[in-house]
Amino acid sequence: MNSILYIEDEEVKAKEVDSFLSSFGDVMLEKSLNSGIRAIRDNVYDFILLDMSLPLYDYDCEYEEENDFETFAGIDILEELMRQNRNDKVIVITAFDILGEGENEITIDQLNSKLLEEYKDIYLGIIYYDSSSLEWRRNLKSIMEDFV
């Protein structure tokens, strides 16, 4: 069985993706950048699935004003994995087709290219999640099966 860490703050999306992932292995769900990094420090995983944009802390733990929302939280997680020389494979799954604002705006295709370039040893790809389509399931399955 694969061990999978899934870091996602959106409840409904988490439920749906979690149920899809359960056929691939044991899934551990975390809800923020902070809890995600803690999980990474505590365990090694075959796959890490993560939403690119995450709150700094779990919503139920912190007062809103203290809880920053990190548009590129996923990059911090990739950085932490690189810092630890880890080999866990990372897949990003996001409902945003464009991330950032104004001059910092980036499409998920551009982001994918950048991530492939910067984290080629651990990064497997990005999935655009749209609950009304089956495509994300197909793409996710394909990336995971290709790797396995």
Add this chain to the structure above:
Amino acid sequence: MRIAKNYAIIKVQCERFNSTYARLNPALGFESRISKYISGGINNSVDMIDYIDQYDIKSIFLFENICTLDVIKRDIRLAKTATEASDVRIMVLQKLIEYNPSRQEDYLSEISWLTTKREINNRIHLVSQRKVFVDVERIKQEKQELFEEDFQKYLMFKSFNKDIEGFDVTDETTIFAIKQIVNSMNEDIKQNILYSQTIIALKDLIADITYEFVHNEHYGLDTFLSSRIRHGYCKSQLTKELREFHLMLTTLDDESPNYNVYQFWDDKVNVEEENDYCILKNSLSEFTRSIEEKIQEIRRKWIRVRLSKDEVGMFDYTSFVSSMLIIDKQNIIDFDLMYNNIIFSLWNITNESLSRIRDRINTELKSFYYEKLDVLEYEVKKLENSSVKGLAQELSNNITMCRAKISTIMSEFANIFYKDDVVYEDYTLNDLITTCMGIEKQIHVDFEDAIIEANAKGNVRLSGSSFSYFVEIIIMLLNNAVSHAGYSSMKDIELSLNICMDENDPTVIEIVKALANDKRNWMKENLLVTTVKNNLSPEKDIETIRLKVAEIFEYAKDAQKLKYYSTLEGGSGLYKIYKTINYNMSVPYVILYSVEEGSFSLTLAVDASNLITKERA
């Protein structure tokens, strides 16, 4: 990796590290973390401080610029929660006081801000985790330089001889009066070049603040709407029950317009039922498409900010800047006050937008859902005598159950469109004392070495909305007392804090007597009196202090003069009290002081009649 030995390299890296642009724009390189600069073997904040301690003078730079609260919050080795992060930052600041005593006041002020904020946050009721939130304080911090520059430009052009009497735009009596003022302003703009420059500068300031309120990439409204509502929540909230009851189909891929896939129903159908099933599926497909399109419309046209006329969105700020120019008539010379007033008006207009969105959800959107469910039910019922009658009946039941939930779905969705207002717990005078003493102990590590007397007198509960303001004022008074007493060691300081709301208390009676000739009728039963008293070092020249304080209080009679003299030692504190009480609390008050041989005391008396929530026990 060890910390780079070359100072210049560290500086360049730190600049990159702290640059939000670099952090958010992957094209410029991803943000590094503190781990880039600090090697392994650092498991906690104590390790980090010991490690950086080895770097002498560079430590100041590292502690000040690298070990900031924002960075600490993001490194779980250093802190697992926001509270822990603030503890570590306080530890860092205490180290900085040791290394760089010349900036002790700045460091103490940050410690004070951190601890006060934390204590105040502890008294907040969490109403909801998902309400509309714009972090206007952090926007102000981030863009302070730009806003101040705009504001100074405005002040440079502004003539205070003109319309010198202030005009309170929040107290508008009639639309007619406002129109007259606007007309007169327009006339002046045409005829007076200097006035026209003033208005252009004011327009720039309002436009910049509005833009950041709406579009600041970290703390602005649109970032909140995008990350917390438009992406994810909006769709999941508006489809979760429909999916739960299997009323929505999916497409094969993201680009396909055909909603024709659903394993749940497909599995229940035999080959001979295919034709009727196709009809049923078409109805479900049509239903799904209409819901999906509506959700797209909500995401693209409702929950959007409209700053210019060519944009679409229900958060409409297109007329805000021009409508706000009337603030010029208030003759504001204080930046904080100007910022607060503009933000206040921005929230007013945002609240109107939120109300319109809630109404639209509870009426138009709700009706739309009912209507589409009715159409689907009608189509499904047509098949109740067909080969897929079992399936049609199951669907009919699901539609009925789902219909019963529409109202809840809509009100849950509408309820996130409120401003995220915090609600503070009501408090007693003892709560105030305990909180302030707790904060002081965190600000000054050796605070308990001082001889301290703290008393609360009066059984009264005050409205939570005033708590943070009182705490800020008292902390400022206590900090001033500690720093101006003239002693280097806390052991020599004698400090007293008395908060009293008791009509029989001699101090209260005395103050009311002293105010007998005041045009305002001060009632002793409503008077909340706070006194902070400290001893003065024998080295302090009492006469000099007396003259200085008298001078500051003389300026205090005129807010504009006070602002200009707020840079004097002691003057800034008084100006802060003036602003907090006038603009945040809006209660009548008097400040009294006494300089005697060996001691200084300051008394703040406020009319707390509007702050009392419960009668005395």
